Amino acid sequence: MPYLNLDDNYPDHPKVEALSDAAYRLHGACLFYAARFQLDGYLRPGQLKARRNWSAKTERELLDEELLHAPGDLCESTKCPADDGKRYRLHDFLQWNKPKAWWDKEREKAAKRKADWKARQAAAEQESER
Numbered sequence: 001m002p003y004l005n006l007d008d009n010y011p012d013h014p015k016v017e018a019l020s021d022a023a024y025r026l027h028g029a030c031l032f033y034a035a036r037f038q039l040d041g042y043l044r045p046g047q048l049k050a051r052r053n054w055s056a057k058t059e060r061e062l063l064d065e066e067l068l069h070a071p072g073d074l075c076e077s078t079k080c081p082a083d084d085g086k087r088y089r090l091h092d093f094l095q096w097n098k099p100k101a102w103w104d105k106e107r108e109k110a111a112k113r114k115a116d117w118k119a120r121q122a123a124a125e126q127e128s129e130r
Contacts, residue, residue: 002035002036002038002098002103003035004031004032004035004036004097005096005097006031006096007096011024015065015066015067016065016067018065019061019062019065019067020058020061022053022055022057022058023053023057023058023061023062025052025053026051026052026053026054026058026059026062027062027067027068029051029052029053030043030048030051030062030068030090031090031093033047033051034090034093034097035097038099038100038103039100040081040093040094040099040100041080041081041089041090041093041094041097042081042084042087042088042089042090043087043088043089043090044086044087044088045071045087045088048068048088066091067090067091068088068089068090068091069083069088069089069091070088071083071084071085071086071087071088072085073089075089075091077091077092077095079092079093079094079095080092080093080094081093081094
């Protein structure tokens with residue numbers, strides 16, 4: 001199951017410290033939402049606006065502090081999701097969090113381990129019945 005990684009210095013980062021309480025909560029809500037649904041740091045406009053504490057003002061705070069990038073906004077960070085011109089991006093989301101592809105591979109490996117274990121158990125059970 002995916003989870004959100006946050007640096008324990010997150011609340012003290014100058015960009016984050018500058019936020020109002022509402023914008024801080026909006027940023028956190030966006031981070032958790034993107035992690036939970038494996039969005040790789042992307043949010044469609046409707047997903048952003050559906051978050052608690054969203055308002056044009058709180059959105060503007062996140063954009064001004066460069067914690068969020070609007071569609072078409074440039075960012076030179078390699079840990080930032082690439083701009084697709086359609087979705088908002090959470091700045092440096094991939095610095096601390098694994099992409100969906102990584103989680104998919106982990107689930108595949110876990111399913112294979114489980115299937116292999118079940119096969120070994122079935123073989124051992126058949127062997128013991130002989």
